[in-house]
Amino acid sequence: MDHPLVADFMTPVPATVEATETLRQAAQEMAEHDIGALVVRAGRRVVGVVTDRDLVVRGLAAGLGADATVQQVTSGQVVTVRHADLVESAFDVMHAAGVRRVPVLDGDMLVGILTFGDLAIRRDPTIALVPW
Numbered sequence: 001m002d003h004p005l006v007a008d009f010m011t012p013v014p015a016t017v018e019a020t021e022t023l024r025q026a027a028q029e030m031a032e033h034d035i036g037a038l039v040v041r042a043g044r045r046v047v048g049v050v051t052d053r054d055l056v057v058r059g060l061a062a063g064l065g066a067d068a069t070v071q072q073v074t075s076g077q078v079v080t081v082r083h084a085d086l087v088e089s090a091f092d093v094m095h096a097a098g099v100r101r102v103p104v105l106d107g108d109m110l111v112g113i114l115t116f117g118d119l120a121i122r123r124d125p126t127i128a129l130v131p132w
Contacts, residue, residue, distance in 0.1 A: 006090050007083040009119065010104045010112030014039050019047055019071040023059045026050055026070050039103045039113060040074050046103045046110050048074040080105050081114060091119055 017026045017038040026038055030052055040048040050070050058064075058073035079097040081090040083106045094102055094116065104112035 004087045005083070006081055006085045006087060006104055006114055007112070009087055010083065010114045011118065012112045014103070014110070014113035016041050016110070017050065017070050018042070019069065019074065021070050022067050023055050023064065023070065023073065024066040027052070027055055027066075030055075037101050037113070037115075038070075039110060040070055041110070042071075045108070046078060046080060046105065047071075048076075048078045049099070049101050049103065049113075050074045051101070078103070082106070083111050087119065090114055094119075 015029060015033050015035060015038050017029055017040055019040050019042045029038055030036060036052045038050050039046060040050050050073060054073045059068060060066075064072060077097075079093060079099050080103045081093055083104050085093075090102065094100070094114075100116045102114050103110055104114050
């Protein structure tokens with residue numbers, strides 16, 4: 001692959017959570033899928049990414065209860081990339097924004113999520129990203 005595209009490295013059909021759902025519901029969704037991040041949506045529109053760390057640091061540690069909404073712990077700015085973007089361009093976008101995960105769009109439709117882990121594997125396919 002001389003000029004790999006985001007579509008070649010993204011995780012398709014990412015798990016999502018509605019912005020109005022509770023931190024408890026988000027945590028249960030993460031546990032069910034054994035993942036650490038969900039794409040946040042308001043209806044069909046992508047409005048951010050929430051991580052397990054967001055639930056703890058921005059939520060519980062800040063005094064919010066498990067019934068607080070996901071939108072209360074999701075940053076206001078959403079950074080996305082397109083499925084047809086070059087991987088190197090996506091890396092630059094992620095690096096400039098200081099984010100480790102970005103929703104991948106095709107037009108306005110969510111089609112995947114791209115992580116720094118996905119990009120690390122592209123740079124070195126022998127990397128074993130396994131849980132402890």
